[in-house]
Amino acid sequence: xxxxxxxxxxxxxxxxxxxxxxxxxxxxxxxxxxxxxxxxxxxxxxxxxxxxxxxxxxxxxxxxxxxxxxxxxxxxxxxxxxxxxxxxxxxxxxxxxxxxxxxxxxxxxxxxxxxxxxxxxxxxxxxxxxxxxxxxxxxxxxxxxxxxxxxxxxxxxxxxxxxxxxxxxxxxxxxxxxxxxxxxxxxxxxxxxxxxxxxxxxxxxxxxxxxxxxxxxxxxxxxxxxxxxxxxxxxxxxxxxxxxxxxxxxxxxxxx
DNA sequence: ATGCCAAACGCTGTTTGA
Numbered sequence: 001x002x003x004x005x006x007x008x009x010x011x012x013x014x015x016x017x018x019x020x021x022x023x024x025x026x027x028x029x030x031x032x033x034x035x036x037x038x039x040x041x042x043x044x045x046x047x048x049x050x051x052x053x054x055x056x057x058x059x060x061x062x063x064x065x066x067x068x069x070x071x072x073x074x075x076x077x078x079x080x081x082x083x084x085x086x087x088x089x090x091x092x093x094x095x096x097x098x099x100x101x102x103x104x105x106x107x108x109x110x111x112x113x114x115x116x117x118x119x120x121x122x123x124x125x126x127x128x129x130x131x132x133x134x135x136x137x138x139x140x141x142x143x144x145x146x147x148x149x150x151x152x153x154x155x156x157x158x159x160x161x162x163x164x165x166x167x168x169x170x171x172x173x174x175x176x177x178x179x180x181x182x183x184x185x186x187x188x189x190x191x192x193x194x195x196x197x198x199x200x201x202x203x204x205x206x207x208x209x210x211x212x213x214x215x216x217x218x219x220x221x222x223x224x225x226x227x228x229x230x231x232x233x234x235x236x237x238x239x240x241x242x243x244x245x246x247x248x249x250x251x252x253x254x255x256x
Numbered sequence: 257a258t259g260c261c262a263a264a265c266g267c268t269g270t271t272t273g274a
Binding site for chain 1: 259260261262263264265271272273274
């Protein structure tokens with residue numbers, strides 16, 4: 001079973017590319033981020049025509065997350081994170097899919113830092129950590145997949161210097177990510193590719209794609225019993241180079 | 257020190273965000 005996460009950077013603008021990728025790679029479960037579309041603008045019919053059921057948590061203009069399942073209907077079990085009733089951002093949705101609990105996560109970028117956006121990022125990560133711990137306590141097979149907007153280690157960026165003041169690799173961002181991992185989650189990509197560059201994002205700006213100046217911020221975190229079933233993981237890098245591509249590439253894991 | 261780019265919105269440019 002293949003589960004993928006894909007920050008589409010606008011599902012309306014990306015729909016032809018998304019459908020093409022679904023048809024060519026046939027993932028069983030897909031976590032989408034950055035729909036940039038309100039709930040009533042989600043392209044339900046096109047996704048259905050491609051063979052996928054879906055649940056989504058949209059928002060006008062930015063954010064927005066969804067979970068797709070091939071030949072199945074995901075059953076939503078939570079949207080949003082607890083402990084901040086004033087949080088209006090659509091960044092978290094969780095569903096039961098084929099015996100798995102799956103969450104699609106769009107973690108706040110946090111730039112510029114320091115500042116209120118960075119504070120929001122760190123608070124959001126603490127709330128995610130609480131949810132992640134609760135899910136582990138349920139002892140059901142779980143995958144937390146999405147755009148974490150965290151470069152976990154120096155080897156996860158083309159340039160430590162270029163990114164040194166960026167919110168994505170501040171020590172606080174990395175510590176918050178490690179706190180979640182250390183609960184007992186397994187980073188699927190790094191387990192299958194222990195060393196060296198694995199990029200999942202290339203900025204549109206400054207020729208990042210042609211000079212392969214990327215970083216690794218899209219992650220699939222596996223609960224222990226899912227980690228035991230991990231067979232492979234990778235990035236569909238080729239899709240980043242196509243016409244009208246997202247700035248992220250689909251990132252996936254195969255579970256036995 | 258700044259813009260590089262892209263999408264949405266709504267209108268021929270502005271805002272937002274990464």
